[in-house]
Amino acid sequence: MTRARVTLRSADAADAKKLHTIITANLEEGHLLPRTLSELTVRAGRFVVAIRGRKVIGCAELAPLSAHVAEVRSLAVDGRARGSRVGVTIVDELRRRARREGFEKMCAFTHAPGYFIHMGFSIVPHLWLTEKIFTDCVKCPHFRQCGQYAMVVPLDVAFDAERGYGLPAATAAPLASLA
Numbered sequence: 001m002t003r004a005r006v007t008l009r010s011a012d013a014a015d016a017k018k019l020h021t022i023i024t025a026n027l028e029e030g031h032l033l034p035r036t037l038s039e040l041t042v043r044a045g046r047f048v049v050a051i052r053g054r055k056v057i058g059c060a061e062l063a064p065l066s067a068h069v070a071e072v073r074s075l076a077v078d079g080r081a082r083g084s085r086v087g088v089t090i091v092d093e094l095r096r097r098a099r100r101e102g103f104e105k106m107c108a109f110t111h112a113p114g115y116f117i118h119m120g121f122s123i124v125p126h127l128w129l130t131e132k133i134f135t136d137c138v139k140c141p142h143f144r145q146c147g148q149y150a151m152v153v154p155l156d157v158a159f160d161a162e163r164g165y166g167l168p169a170a171t172a173a174p175l176a177s178l179a
Contacts, residue, residue, distance in 0.1 A: 004053045006086060008093050011047035011059065016040045018056040019047060019074075026076040030111070033140070035074055048093050050077070050086045057081040062094045065107070065131035070098045072108040091119055099155045106153050107132060113149040121151040128152065 011019060019040045026032045040047075043061060050058035060075040072094055077087045098106045107129050108116050117123075126133060129150050137143050 006050050006052050006057065006081075006084075006089070008048055008050055008089065011044045011049045013041050013044045015047070015049060015056065016044050019044065019049070019059050022056060022059055022076045022078060023074050025079070032074055032076060047074075048090050048097070050081075050090055052081065058086040058090050060087075060090045060094055062097055062101075062106075064101075064103070065129075065135050067102075068104045069129065069131045070094075070101070070103040070106050071132060072106060075108070087115070088119060091116075095153070095155065103155055105155055108151045109146075109148040110151060111148055113151060116151045116153075119153070121153040124150050124152045126150045 016037060020035065020037045023032055023035050023040070027034055043063075046063060047059050047061045049056050055078075058075075058077040058081060061071075061073040063071045063073040065071050072091055075087055075090065077090075095106060108121060109132065110116055113121075113123055126137070126146065129152070132150070137146070140146070
């Protein structure tokens with residue numbers, strides 16, 4: 001049996017319930033911070049969704065923290081779709097969008113740094129991302145006791161989900177689907 005092709009697209013407000021469902025499922029596994037349905041409805045346009053057939057199987061938000069830094073936020077993949085590079089493909093698309101929108105670097109806060117290291121991110125001290133600290137961290141109940149790793153990748157180097165990272169940014173073609 002062959003699996004249906006996975007395509008990426010921008011989310012919209014009509015996808016908010018689906019985003020909430022997949023994020024909540026990952027939240028229960030201890031991977032993500034909670035997001036409200038109303039927040040997701042307002043910010044849906046900042047999300048990329050991965051679709052297989054008619055089902056949303058993955059998502060992530062490109063959240064601007066400043067004019068220079070954007071964050072990969074709420075990266076979530078349906079448990080049955082894990083291991084098929086859906087998350088990597090979503091992050092790759094967010095990287096292209098961030099570069100196109102003029103950001104200099106992209107960050108992520110995660111309990112699984114190895115996942116992001118394979119995509120060219122580096123672990124950095126939280127204090128290197130003051131934009132995140134003053135935007136979100138100071139409001140978090142885990143502030144000063146955060147178990148997440150701060151990760152950063154410069155956007156002058158492209159990541160290619162098929163061939164790995166390290167390609168000059170100008171040579172990276174958009175990735176619209178994953179077979």
